[in-house]
Amino acid sequence: MTQHAQPVDALIVVDVQSAFVTGEGAVPAAARLVDRTTDLIARARRDGALVVHLQNDGPPGAEDEPHTPGWELHHAVEPGPRELVIRKPRDDGFHATSLGEVLTGAGVRAVAVCGVMSEMCVQATARTALERGYRVVVPHDAHATQDCPAVPGVSEVVPAATVSRVAAYALGSDAEVTVPASAVTFAAPAPS
Incomplete structure (x- = not known):
């Protein structure tokens, strides 16, 4: 398997929450998604990349309402300087959150974005990352x-x-959207 030529220095895991990957409300490809995100997280940790878990705060009564079982992150988090959780109120992980400051502070230049939902939170977060000048990989x-x-x-x-x-594909030609998760490589962010 050919490895991706340029590593990314941050992994953004978007809304991989229990409501979306388990039970009746799970996305159709939940098992594949969990397998791929598990592998991406493990390799990003191993290689020193920043790992950011975005956690959507749904409205009252929603399946991802804060502090309900569906709101919980599916993957265990290893809190520390290279892994954190950022809660978000909207689709875009940058909107009204510290994500931009966290990426800038860590010296991140390239991100891989994975998770749910493709056309909502994943796309919105990837689009803003592109607008802010990051190299963006969205493993297909x-x-x-x-x-x-x-x-x-x-x-x-x-x-x-x-x-x-x-x-x-709606992200345009600036995003790398044809690479599989297995070809994404990671590196620690370079100090600014």
């Missing part, structure tokens, strides 16, 4: 979403895999 097999429901007179159900692929 490490983000997922739900099927897009049918709309009479408009379209049949759009399968989740198609929604995910279109969401990534």
Whole structure:
């Protein structure tokens, strides 16, 4: 397998929360997503990259309402200077959070973005990272979403895999969206 030529120095794990990867509300590709994100996290830790877990704070009554079982992160976090959790109120992980300051403070120049939902929080976070000048990798097999429901007179159900692929490609040619998770390499951020 050919390794990705340029390592990334941060992994952003978007909303891999119990509500989205377990039980009846899980995305169709939950098992694959958990497998890929588990591997990415382990390799990022091993190679000294920054690991940021984004955790969505859903509204009251939502499956990801704070402090409910569905809100809990699926992956165990190893808190420390190279791994942290940032709670977010909106799709974009940069909006009203410390993510931008954390990445800048750590000297990050390139990020890999994975998680759920492809067309919402993953895409919004990746798009802002691009706008802020980061090199952005969105491994094609490490983000997922739900099927897009049918709309009479408009379209049949759009399968989740198609929604995910279109969401990534909508980021444009500046994002790297065809690399598999297994080809993403990591390195520690270089001090500024």
